[in-house]
Amino acid sequence: MPTIAEIASLIGAAAPEKRDALARELRGVAALADAGADDLSFVGSDAYLNGLAHTRAAAVIVRRGAKLPPEVSAVVLTVDDVELALSRALDRFAPPPPQLPLGVDRAARVDPTACVGEGARVGPFVVIGARARVGERCAIHAGAFVGEDAVVGDDCTLWPNVVVRERVTLGRRVTVHAGAVIGSDGFGYRWDGARHAKVPQIGTVVIEDDVEIGSCACVDRAKVGVTRVGRGTKIDNLVQVAHNCTVGEHCVLAGQAGLAGSVTLGAGVVLGGGTSVSDHLTMGPGAMAAGRSGIATDIDAGARVSGMPALPHRQNLREQAALRRLPELISQIRRMEEEIAALKRRSTETENR
Numbered sequence: 001m002p003t004i005a006e007i008a009s010l011i012g013a014a015a016p017e018k019r020d021a022l023a024r025e026l027r028g029v030a031a032l033a034d035a036g037a038d039d040l041s042f043v044g045s046d047a048y049l050n051g052l053a054h055t056r057a058a059a060v061i062v063r064r065g066a067k068l069p070p071e072v073s074a075v076v077l078t079v080d081d082v083e084l085a086l087s088r089a090l091d092r093f094a095p096p097p098p099q100l101p102l103g104v105d106r107a108a109r110v111d112p113t114a115c116v117g118e119g120a121r122v123g124p125f126v127v128i129g130a131r132a133r134v135g136e137r138c139a140i141h142a143g144a145f146v147g148e149d150a151v152v153g154d155d156c157t158l159w160p161n162v163v164v165r166e167r168v169t170l171g172r173r174v175t176v177h178a179g180a181v182i183g184s185d186g187f188g189y190r191w192d193g194a195r196h197a198k199v200p201q202i203g204t205v206v207i208e209d210d211v212e213i214g215s216c217a218c219v220d221r222a223k224v225g226v227t228r229v230g231r232g233t234k235i236d237n238l239v240q241v242a243h244n245c246t247v248g249e250h251c252v253l254a255g256q257a258g259l260a261g262s263v264t265l266g267a268g269v270v271l272g273g274g275t276s277v278s279d280h281l282t283m284g285p286g287a288m289a290a291g292r293s294g295i296a297t298d299i300d301a302g303a304r305v306s307g308m309p310a311l312p313h314r315q316n317l318r319e320q321a322a323l324r325r326l327p328e329l330i331s332q333i334r335r336m337e338e339e340i341a342a343l344k345r346r347s348t349e350t351e352n353r
Helices: 004-011 046-053 082-093 313-324 326-352
Strands: 039-042 059-063 075-079 181-184 189-191 196-198 204-207 218-220 226-229 304-306
Touching: 004 059, 004 075, 004 082, 039 082, 046 059, 059 082, 075 082, 181 204, 204 218, 218 226, 304 313, 313 326
Parallel strands: 039 059, 059 075, 181 218, 204 226
Antiparallel strands: 189 196
């Protein structure tokens, strides 16, 4: 188990004052209220600083410059970014992920023309199609499917029941969580006067290095050309990326976000949960959309938008504030109408005298 001193060094914390406690071992990470005497804890928001006076935690990660209560028994580890420091600490305590045995399970089915790299681990009931290539040190868990001519780069992890369809390419160190599907047909139909005729989807999908794709997410193949997810992008559970989309490097797409066909996201775009982007639109690098936004026009680089339809975030907040006053404003208008009507009656009565 790591000591407080080791965690302080790992997260780059300022040297704590209680140096006699630095050799104490930590056995886990817990919230302030739940932490025991051997736990590391954290304060993610200044609103919870008062909890420091009551926690039993051995050490607590706190934002540098935060105003602490007068009596704190825990060792305080001050950092610039609590969440980043916590992620590094959690990595030290994380249990090892499930490990498949080295080699190909006897219950897997690997086509004789497929190539499985050295050090790969292929679980039971995995199917690897003709001419597919699985890179070195990959882990392909139970029930996953890798289609014909697909390429899975080195050090990738496909969790149970992942589907990588034919002719799809995954780069290196890609993680795809359970139930996700890469390379389904794009949603392409054309009304021919009698029925919705299917438009063949003959393109492919390229997932670049260091991408992580959540459970039950879908990245559809292109009608022609490529649907592309850029290096380092993180896609949450239940996200839809439609045909011919281009997602830039290091984007974040939170749960239930959806991209219609041919959307382009620049590098570093962030979509909050449930955000939808209409087809053929572009969001510039660094743009951010709050959860449940509806993107109906192109968004400039670095813009912050929210709402349905999406507007500049501050403008949307002002409009929402005004909308909340609508019942009051309606009542005021009715009173004014009644007062005007009364004034008109009095004026008519005066004229008739």
